[in-house]
Amino acid sequence: MTEVLNMPARVLVTKIGLDGHDRGSRIIAAYLRDAGMEVIYTNPWQKIDAVVALAMEEDVDVIGISSLATDHLLVPKLMKALAEAELGHVRVVVGGIVPDEDEADLLAAGVSEVFHPGAMREEIVSSVEGFAAEATNARPQD
Amino acid sequence: MNDTPEKNGLAARLLAGQPAALARAISIIEGEGEAVTRLLKSIQPNLGRAVVVGFTGPPGAGKSTLVNAFIAEMRGRGKTVAVAAVDPSSPITGGAVLGDRIRMAEHTMDSGVYIRSLASRGHLGGLSASAARVADLMDAAGYDVVVLETVGAGQSEVEMAEMADVRIVISAPGLGDDVQAIKAGILEIADILVVNKDDLPLANRTVRQLQSMLALRAPSDWKVPVLSTNAVERTGLPELADAIESKAALRTIKGARAALSSRTRRLLAQTAAKHVEDLILRDQNPTAEAIITALQQADIDLRTATSKILKHMHESLPDE
Structure with missing residues (x-):
C-alpha cells in the first residue's frame, strides 16, 4: 500500500526501569509537541514488554527513553524485544545521564542516538524528525 | 478495483484480529488516498457487530479513569474492548501530547484490549475527523465493544452522538447550577448520564439536578438513567455496564443503517x-x-x- 503522506510524526516518550524522575521526559514531550509531533506520553516504570505493546498499538515512528539512573542499561533488551515483535523499523533514542563508555553499547544495540545533558531543543527536534522519516521508509510494506 | 482482501495483506490481517494490523490500518485511515478506499472497501462486510459506546464530558470529569474501570468491567463479562481516546492537537503547531492511556495502563498487556490515542488534528466537535472510520476498523477487527472517548468537551461537542450506539455523558459534582442542566448541549445527547466522583460532597445534588432536568423532557421510549460512579474506587460500574447493554440491545439494523x-x-x-x-x-x-x-x-x-x-x-x- 502507498505510504501515508504528511502525517505528524508519532513518538512514544517513556521511561523504563525503577527510576521515576520524569521531569526530563515531560520537557522532551513538550518540545516535540511544540514541533508539531504527536507524543504518546506514559507514566514512568514501564516494563519492556509494555513499551513494545504501546509502540505497536500506537503505531509510533520513534521511541524516546529518558534515563537518569542507569535504566539505559535495559535498552538493549528493549531493542531485542522490538525486533522480535516485528517493530524493527521503530527508531529508538535515549536521553539523560548516559556515561560515555555505555553509549557505544547502546548504539551497537541499534539505538539511533543518545542525547546528553546540554542537548539543545533544535538538535533533539531535528534528530527525532529525521528518525521518524527513516522509520516511515523502513516500515514493512503492507 | 479488487475488493477481496489479499491473503496476508493488511486488510486480511486486520479482519483476523491482529492488533498490529489494526494499528497500521488506523494510521493509514487517518491519511487520504487510494489505500484508504481500498481498506474501507475490504472491511465493509464485517461492520456492525461491535457496540460503539461514546464517553464525553468536561475536562477533569474522569472520562479516562471511568473508561479504564469500564474496560475492567467488560473484561470481567468476557468481552473484548477497543478504545479510541482523543486528545486535542495544538491549534498553533499541530502537535499534541496524548495522555489518556496513562489512566488505562493496567490493560496494556491484555490481548483482549486495544487502546489507541488519537489527536483531534484541528477537528472540532470532540473527536477527530477519522474517528468514525477508526471505530469501523476496530469493529471489523472483531472487538465486542468499541469505546470512543472525546476530548474534554464543553457544551456543544455533540458529534459523538452520530457515531455511538450508546452515548454516555459524564458530569463531575458541583459544575454549575440547575440552569446549566437545562441548557441545550451535550446533556441532550446522553443515553446515560453519569455523575462520577460520587464521593464528593455535591454529588447527590448534581444527581438530583440532572434528574429534575430529565423530568422536564418529553417522554420517549428510552428512559435516560442518572448513575453515580466512582471510577477510582470502582463503584457503580456494574450498573453502568448493565445500562449500556440494555441500550445496546435496542439497536436495530434500520437504526444502524440510518446512523451510518x-x-x-x-x-x-x-x-x-x-x-x-x-x-x-x-x-x-x-x-x-x-x-x-x-x-x-x-x-x-x-x-x-x-x-x-x-x-x-x-x-x-x-x-x-
Whole structure:
C-alpha cells in the first residue's frame, strides 16, 4: 500500500526501569509537541514488554527513553524485544545521564542516538524528525 | 478495483484480529488516498457487530479513569474492548501530547484490549475527523465493544452522538447550577448520564439536578438513567455496564443503517467545508481575493459572495 503522506510524526516518550524522575521526559514531550509531533506520553516504570505493546498499538515512528539512573542499561533488551515483535523499523533514542563508555553499547544495540545533558531543543527536534522519516521508509510494506 | 482482501495483506490481517494490523490500518485511515478506499472497501462486510459506546464530558470529569474501570468491567463479562481516546492537537503547531492511556495502563498487556490515542488534528466537535472510520476498523477487527472517548468537551461537542450506539455523558459534582442542566448541549445527547466522583460532597445534588432536568423532557421510549460512579474506587460500574447493554440491545439494523448514512453525510459535509475553508483562508487565490474585497467594501452581499466563491471553487476543481 502507498505510504501515508504528511502525517505528524508519532513518538512514544517513556521511561523504563525503577527510576521515576520524569521531569526530563515531560520537557522532551513538550518540545516535540511544540514541533508539531504527536507524543504518546506514559507514566514512568514501564516494563519492556509494555513499551513494545504501546509502540505497536500506537503505531509510533520513534521511541524516546529518558534515563537518569542507569535504566539505559535495559535498552538493549528493549531493542531485542522490538525486533522480535516485528517493530524493527521503530527508531529508538535515549536521553539523560548516559556515561560515555555505555553509549557505544547502546548504539551497537541499534539505538539511533543518545542525547546528553546540554542537548539543545533544535538538535533533539531535528534528530527525532529525521528518525521518524527513516522509520516511515523502513516500515514493512503492507 | 479488487475488493477481496489479499491473503496476508493488511486488510486480511486486520479482519483476523491482529492488533498490529489494526494499528497500521488506523494510521493509514487517518491519511487520504487510494489505500484508504481500498481498506474501507475490504472491511465493509464485517461492520456492525461491535457496540460503539461514546464517553464525553468536561475536562477533569474522569472520562479516562471511568473508561479504564469500564474496560475492567467488560473484561470481567468476557468481552473484548477497543478504545479510541482523543486528545486535542495544538491549534498553533499541530502537535499534541496524548495522555489518556496513562489512566488505562493496567490493560496494556491484555490481548483482549486495544487502546489507541488519537489527536483531534484541528477537528472540532470532540473527536477527530477519522474517528468514525477508526471505530469501523476496530469493529471489523472483531472487538465486542468499541469505546470512543472525546476530548474534554464543553457544551456543544455533540458529534459523538452520530457515531455511538450508546452515548454516555459524564458530569463531575458541583459544575454549575440547575440552569446549566437545562441548557441545550451535550446533556441532550446522553443515553446515560453519569455523575462520577460520587464521593464528593455535591454529588447527590448534581444527581438530583440532572434528574429534575430529565423530568422536564418529553417522554420517549428510552428512559435516560442518572448513575453515580466512582471510577477510582470502582463503584457503580456494574450498573453502568448493565445500562449500556440494555441500550445496546435496542439497536436495530434500520437504526444502524440510518446512523451510518448520517455519519457518511457528515463526513462529506465536513470534507467539502474544509476545501472551501482552505480556498478562502489559506490559498492566495486571486478570484477569492477579489470576492473577499468586494464583500468587504459592501459591493456585494454575503449571500452573493457565497455563491460566487462556490461557483469559483466548482470551476477550479479537478474532475475525479
